[in-house]
Amino acid sequence: MEKINAAITGVGGYVPEYIMDNEELSKLSDTNDEWITTRIGVKTRHVLKGEEQGTSVMAIKAVEELLFKTNTRPEEVDLLICATVTPDMIFPATANIVSHATGLVNAFSFDLMGACSGFLFALQTGATYIETGKCKKVIIVGADKMTSLLDYDDRTTSPIFGDGAGAVMLEPCSKEYGVQDSILRTSGAGEQYLNIKSSGSRCPVTKETIDKKWNRIYQDGQVVYKAAVSNMTSTTREIMERNNIEVGDLKYLIPHQANKRIIDAVASRLNIPEVKCMVNVTKYGNTTAGTLPLCLWDYEQKLRAGDKVIFTTFGGGFTWGSLYLIWAYNGREMKKRD
C-alpha cells in the first residue's frame, strides 16, 4: 500500500491590532529600546486588549482565515488540535471553543501543551492521524496570549513576549510532499528554569501566590538561552544528517522565534545563511505556540511546491525538536483574503 504523507495545504494567521513598541514598553518596565534590540531583537509586539478576550479570540480568527483560503467547509474537518499554554480556561479546552465558534461540527478537538514546542508537537500528532488514514482534514492551531502571563516589573521577561495565533491545514498527500521526519524531545529537568509556579494543582492561585507573583512567568534567562541554542542545533543537525540534507538543499530553517540572538546562534552553528532563516520575532516577539505558524503566514508567498524546510523549536519543560517537511503548494497561488 502506498504510504500516506501529511501535507500542509494552507496557512491562516491573526495578530491583535494593538501594537506595543519598545518605547511604550519602557514606560511599564525598567528597560529601553537599545537593550531590547541588541539582546532580544524585538522592536514591537501585538497585545490582545479588552475584557474577557482570551486566546480563543485569536485562534478563531486564524482558523476562519484558513478555512476561507483552503475552500474548506467547516463540516469537512475531522480534528482540530490547539497548541497553547494560555488556554481561555483550564477546561473546556480552547480547542473545543474554537471548533464550536468556527462550525467544525464533525471534528473532535483537544488542547496540547508543549510550551514553545507545542505547535511542532501538535503538527506531528496531527500528521500521524493523517498518515494512519484516521483523518482526512486536520487543523493545527498554535495560539498564545503571552501578555496575560507577564509581570512588567520583571524586565528580563517582559520585552520578550507577544500575542498571536497561526493555523495550518493538514491533508493526505503522496510521499514527495509533507512531513518526512521529526525528532521531538522533552526533559522535565528543565522545570526549575522556566515555569509559572502557581498555575495548576500543585500550588493553586491564592492571594498570597499572587502577591509573590508566582502566577507570572519565571525564567533563568541564561540557562534557557544556552539550552535553546544547543538543543535546537543538535536536533536540526541530526535530522539533516539522517535525511541527507545539505544546507544548499534547504529552502528555509523555520526556527521558534524566541529571540533573534538564539536564532542567529543556531543558524551560525549549522552554517545556515541568514537569508534561509524565517525571522519575524522583530515585529511579534515570542508568541510561544504561535511563532512557527506565524512564520509560515508571513513567508507563504515565498514558498513553492518541493521546497525543503526544517522547523526547530525549544521551550518550557524543557521541550524541543526539529521536523523536516517538503512544502506542497505554490504560496503565490493561494487565495487571498481582503
Ligand SMILES: CC(C)(COP(=O)(O)OP(=O)(O)OC[C@H]1O[C@@H](n2cnc3c(N)ncnc32)[C@H](O)[C@@H]1OP(=O)(O)O)[C@@H](O)C(=O)NCCC(=O)NCCS
Ligand atoms: C533574557 C535574556 C535576553 C537576558 O540577556 P542576558 O545577556 O543573559 O542578560 P543578563 O540577565 O546577564 O543581564 C545583563 C544586564 O542587563 C540588565 N538587564 C536585564 N534585562 C534588562 C532590560 N530589559 N533592560 C535593560 N537592562 C536589562 C541586567 O540587570 C544586567 O545588568 P548588570 O550587568 O548591571 O547586572 C537572555 O538570557 C535570553 O535571551 N534568554 C532566553 C530567553 C528566552 O528566549 N526565553 C523563551 C524561551 S522559549
